[in-house]
Amino acid sequence: MIHWPASNRAGSVVVVTALRRWYSPTGLHPGDHVCWTFADPALHGEVDHDLVDDVFPALVDLTGGSPGEVVLDLTDLEFLDAAGARMLARAVRLLAQTGVRLRLIRPRRTVSHCLELFDLLDAQGAAA
Amino acid sequence: MTGIRPTGDWDGSTFAHEGFTFRTDRELIDRVVPFVAEGLSRGEPVLVVAGDRVRTLLADELGADVSRLAAFTAAENWWRGGHDTLRAYDRDLRVLHASVPTWRLVAEPVWLGREDGRKWSRYESVANRCYAELPYYSLCLHDAERLPATVLEAVARTHPLAWAGDAPVATPAYQDPQQFIRSVQPAWGERPRNAAVLSVVNPREARHGVQAWLADAWEARADDAVLAIHELVINALRVSAAAELACWSEADRLVVEVADQGPGLPDETTGYVPPGKTQEGGRGMWLAWGLADDVAVAPGGTGARIRLYFSR
Numbered sequence: 001m002i003h004w005p006a007s008n009r010a011g012s013v014v015v016v017t018a019l020r021r022w023y024s025p026t027g028l029h030p031g032d033h034v035c036w037t038f039a040d041p042a043l044h045g046e047v048d049h050d051l052v053d054d055v056f057p058a059l060v061d062l063t064g065g066s067p068g069e070v071v072l073d074l075t076d077l078e079f080l081d082a083a084g085a086r087m088l089a090r091a092v093r094l095l096a097q098t099g100v101r102l103r104l105i106r107p108r109r110t111v112s113h114c115l116e117l118f119d120l121l122d123a124q125g126a127a128a
Numbered sequence: 129m130t131g132i133r134p135t136g137d138w139d140g141s142t143f144a145h146e147g148f149t150f151r152t153d154r155e156l157i158d159r160v161v162p163f164v165a166e167g168l169s170r171g172e173p174v175l176v177v178a179g180d181r182v183r184t185l186l187a188d189e190l191g192a193d194v195s196r197l198a199a200f201t202a203a204e205n206w207w208r209g210g211h212d213t214l215r216a217y218d219r220d221l222r223v224l225h226a227s228v229p230t231w232r233l234v235a236e237p238v239w240l241g242r243e244d245g246r247k248w249s250r251y252e253s254v255a256n257r258c259y260a261e262l263p264y265y266s267l268c269l270h271d272a273e274r275l276p277a278t279v280l281e282a283v284a285r286t287h288p289l290a291w292a293g294d295a296p297v298a299t300p301a302y303q304d305p306q307q308f309i310r311s312v313q314p315a316w317g318e319r320p321r322n323a324a325v326l327s328v329v330n331p332r333e334a335r336h337g338v339q340a341w342l343a344d345a346w347e348a349r350a351d352d353a354v355l356a357i358h359e360l361v362i363n364a365l366r367v368s369a370a371a372e373l374a375c376w377s378e379a380d381r382l383v384v385e386v387a388d389q390g391p392g393l394p395d396e397t398t399g400y401v402p403p404g405k406t407q408e409g410g411r412g413m414w415l416a417w418g419l420a421d422d423v424a425v426a427p428g429g430t431g432a433r434i435r436l437y438f439s440r
Contacts, residue, residue: 048331049362079335081358082411110351113419117403117411 044076049083056087067099074107080114089118133295134163135265140230144265145256146296147287149280151272153185159291160234161189163267167232173198178236207239211418214251218402236269240279249282253308254400305397313424323376334361341375346382349438356419356436357384359412364388380440387433396425
């Protein structure tokens with residue numbers, strides 16, 4: 001399930017900024033059977049001021065399907081600015097209203113700086 | 129101690145900020161104990177965050193009243209750099225403000241004795257502006273036996289109140305925060321001739337240009353510098369069609385300048401003020417100032433010109 005921004009002003013940049021959800025052949029089932037599972041949705045590339053209006057609806061569409069916790073992996077998010085972090089904070093708030101707890105994991109150090117501006121980090125410094 | 133008015137005419141509705149310098153145990157006790165006693169007698173939460181010497185003395189003097197303090201904690205572990213320390217302080221203030229009508233604080237910023245902690249005087253100065261509406265009295269303690277003369281001189285310029293022996297009085301040396309910060313920021317000289325210069329019209333172009341400049345010699349600081357510059361470029365392009373970037377090394381520091389042709393900065397202290405929790409925008413300067421090791425804003429001239437300094 002991949003949701004692309006309806007319009008993207010940055011042209012080819014869409015490839016590195018799109019949200020993705022993929023199948024992992026290495027996911028382990030509790031019964032130790034190898035199976036195909038949904039991996040976590042992820043943000044990657046550079047999400048900045050110019051892209052937040054496109055990424056926000058895609059993120060909300062992708063993660064807002066069912067109540068409960070959704071983990072957003074930031075491992076490959078190379079750059080996030082204050083506007084990008086503001087967009088994530090807005091998404092967290094909006095999703096919370098529908099019962100979805102969006103949890104951000106594994107941010108890089110400079111990405112953490114931006115998340116902290118919006119209290120998106122927990123007490124251990126990991127993304128909350 | 130008859131006739132002492134520990135908070136003078138303060139009515140508990142606005143911010144009062146006193147810098148108190150002491151040398152002897154007696155001086156400290158004579159100032160702080162009546163201040164604490166008055167707060168307790170009025171039913172105000174009294175918080176003490178101080179170094180070991182001060183806490184030991186106060187514990188002896190206050191006796192059982194220590195248990196009536198809303199906080200009695202060590203200051204030694206508070207310092208985590210200027211921005212992060214102020215941010216933690218700001219969070220605690222907001223929590224207090226949401227729960228009690230007024231409070232008083234005895235605070236000893238012991239980190240002013242450290243080389244990297246001296247920049248705290250800028251935050252003390254800006255506190256007068258950003259906390260003006262908060263209803264608390266902050267009695268800031270400074271141990272003259274430990275602190276260098278330059279720090280003590282800055283105390284007088286950043287605290288509007290001083291102790292006159294029987295009541296707080298206005299400090300003659302006190303300066304407006306903008307004036308104080310201008311006086312302590314790095315001097316604004318001409319750019320060196322070998323500075324790399326780039327004109328940019330979008331933030332992505334600026335980021336990639338700076339990344340290329342910093343790739344080798346400044347790799348360890350590149351991420352911080354790129355993010356900080358990006359935020360300044362975003363601001364610059366809001367008011368100007370293009371922004372000019374310049375970059376050079378100065379002794380053991382990297383200097384990056386962002387200049388625009390807009391109306392100039394409306395408030396040069398903004399980068400030192402923690403953004404409000406519900407505030408939507410305005411975080412870029414706070415972020416940039418916090419990532420850099422030092423910042424200078426050009427005095428006068430056309431547009432805004434900001435230099436960020438990064439140490440190795």
